[in-house]
Amino acid sequence: MYRIFTFWVLFTVSLQAQDMEKTTLHKTSGTELSSSLTYAGLSSALLYNFSIQKHRIYGGPRLLLSDSYLPFRGPFGGRIGYQYIVLQNERWRSGAGIDYQFVLSRPFRSDDGLQSIHEYHVSYGFSFRLLKRWWINTDLGAGFYLEELGTKSNRQSFTGFSNLINLSVRYEW
Amino acid sequence: MNGKLLLIGCISSLLVLFISCQKVELNQIQNLNNNQIGVIGHGGSGFISAENSLPPNSWSSITKAIDGYLADGVEVDIQLSLDSVVYLFHDRDMARATNCTGCLSQWSSQKLEACQYRTTQGIHFSTQGDLVLLERLFQLTQERPGTYLFLNDTFFADCFSLPTSMLSVYARKLSDLIIRYELTDYVIIESSNIAFIEQLRNYSTTLKIALLGQADDGIFDITSKYELWGVSLNYNEQIPDSFIESCHQRGLRVSLYGILRLRKDLVDAVNKSPDFIQTDNIPLLQQILEP
Numbered sequence: 054m055y056r057i058f059t060f061w062v063l064f065t066v067s068l069q070a071q072d073m074e075k076t077t078l079h080k081t082s083g084t085e086l087s088s089s090l091t092y093a094g095l096s097s098a099l100l101y102n103f104s105i106q107k108h109r110i111y112g113g114p115r116l117l118l119s120d121s122y123l124p125f126r127g128p129f130g131g132r133i134g135y136q137y138i139v140l141q142n143e144r145w146r147s148g149a150g151i152d153y154q155f156v157l158s159r160p161f162r163s164d165d166g167l168q169s170i171h172e173y174h175v176s177y178g179f180s181f182r183l184l185k186r187w188w189i190n191t192d193l194g195a196g197f198y199l200e201e202l203g204t205k206s207n208r209q210s211f212t213g214f215s216n217l218i219n220l221s222v223r224y225e226w
Numbered sequence: 227m228n229g230k231l232l233l234i235g236c237i238s239s240l241l242v243l244f245i246s247c248q249k250v251e252l253n254q255i256q257n258l259n260n261n262q263i264g265v266i267g268h269g270g271s272g273f274i275s276a277e278n279s280l281p282p283n284s285w286s287s288i289t290k291a292i293d294g295y296l297a298d299g300v301e302v303d304i305q306l307s308l309d310s311v312v313y314l315f316h317d318r319d320m321a322r323a324t325n326c327t328g329c330l331s332q333w334s335s336q337k338l339e340a341c342q343y344r345t346t347q348g349i350h351f352s353t354q355g356d357l358v359l360l361e362r363l364f365q366l367t368q369e370r371p372g373t374y375l376f377l378n379d380t381f382f383a384d385c386f387s388l389p390t391s392m393l394s395v396y397a398r399k400l401s402d403l404i405i406r407y408e409l410t411d412y413v414i415i416e417s418s419n420i421a422f423i424e425q426l427r428n429y430s431t432t433l434k435i436a437l438l439g440q441a442d443d444g445i446f447d448i449t450s451k452y453e454l455w456g457v458s459l460n461y462n463e464q465i466p467d468s469f470i471e472s473c474h475q476r477g478l479r480v481s482l483y484g485i486l487r488l489r490k491d492l493v494d495a496v497n498k499s500p501d502f503i504q505t506d507n508i509p510l511l512q513q514i515l516e517p
Contacts, residue, residue: 092277093277094277119277119507119510120507120509120510120513121489121510121513122489122493122510122513122514123249126513126516128509128513158509160296161265161295161296161297161512161516162296162516163296200294202290202293202294202295203293203294203296204296207293209289209290209293209294211286211290211294213279
């Protein structure tokens with residue numbers, strides 16, 4: 054995974070290095086629909102983006118699809134992150150960032166507390182401008198998770214490594 | 227405006243996707259388990275996948291299922307060591323999953339203490355990598371009354387020099403352990419080996435035994451002859467709905483196993499009204515069964 058990640062960073066940098074045209078980022082906002090694969094499973098998030106100069110932050114609710122029977126039942130959670138734009142031009146942007154995702158659920162047949170999975174990643178990704186305001190974004194990342202299961206009175210904690218693969222569509226205005 | 231359209235379009239797509247999917251009718255479940263379906267973790271909390279890096283039958287996997295997910299029980303694979311100690315392990319050759327090689331039954335328990343599960347990327351930071359003794363699992367279960375254990379007999383005949391005599395030893399060891407820990411109500415031995423089932427019955431008439439078989443009327447002769455508790459059927463093979471009903475009419479519980487981690491498969495399995503489902507995705511099955 055780490056070799057793939059290293060190749061990914063070099064690949065995106067080399068792609069953008071071919072185009073010498075530079076643009077200046079202004080303030081932009083946007084809506085993004087993302088699908089990501091992490092330790093918790095496959096999830097979908099609806100994110101609000103805000104970018105200013107070389108900084109981009111995003112956040113929004115998340116639904117864990119791989120553990121979801123009916124959408125209104127969840128499991129629900131959230132996702133927030135920050136990205137620093139390293140390279141950018143008219144059609145490409147790439148940057149490094151940090152990403153935090155979490156999901157909450159109830160223990161089976163119990164109301165004693167909530168179970169949770171917290172995932173922390175560092176990532177590198179690039180965005181490609183499809184149309185004037187539409188972007189496709191991909192990220193690869195690595196990090197770790199903290200999983201807390203069981204009831205409040207009998208908590209079981211697990212930690213381990215986690216990887217992040219993210220694909221999203223963004224509309225900016 | 228286009229941003230709003232994107233938002234509306236995404237939410238609508240998700241709703242259509244889920245609303246059009248098959249659902250379960252929990253009040254239509256009819257079985258011999260008080261019309262409830264027991265959630266049984268396959269190999270503990272499931273076999274290794276992108277979302278689960280714990281080795282099956284490992285202590286971490288088992289405790290995650292029982293104490294973490296609050297599953298109704300676990301299914302584990304059992305094998306006999308050279309000095310007749312019962313271990314939890316799935317493979318015929320230990321090399322794939324551990325730092326040891328060969329058959330588990332070719333090693334004494336003293337040598338097996340040095341065997342550790344291989345760590346893989348994504349594994350928990352502090353996993354206990356030792357092979358697990360069945361007795362240790364029984365001690366845990368005694369402290370958690372009502373937890374079901376499905377013991378899948380994994381008997382590789384080519385690993386023993388005298389396979390027939392080992393069957394008798396195996397049956398006696400298992401029987402002694404279950405009776406000693408007073409777990410006859412919650413331990414179910416799964417086997418497709420008729421000779422082994424016969425040996426088990428020779429030692430005890432109270433052991434709960436499930437025949438690992440196909441959805442075929444021919445199995446009822448065996449279940450009747452040896453007074454079996456139930457049958458374990460492979461979900462991936464065709465199981466007519468009427469067959470499970472026939473089992474229930476004969477007083478036989480039904481446990482489904484196989485590749486059961488996707489929503490579609492789990493919903494379909496639930497709608498067949500088995501008594502237990504062995505799954506690699508405990509949280510999803512629990513969600514489906516939550517009223």
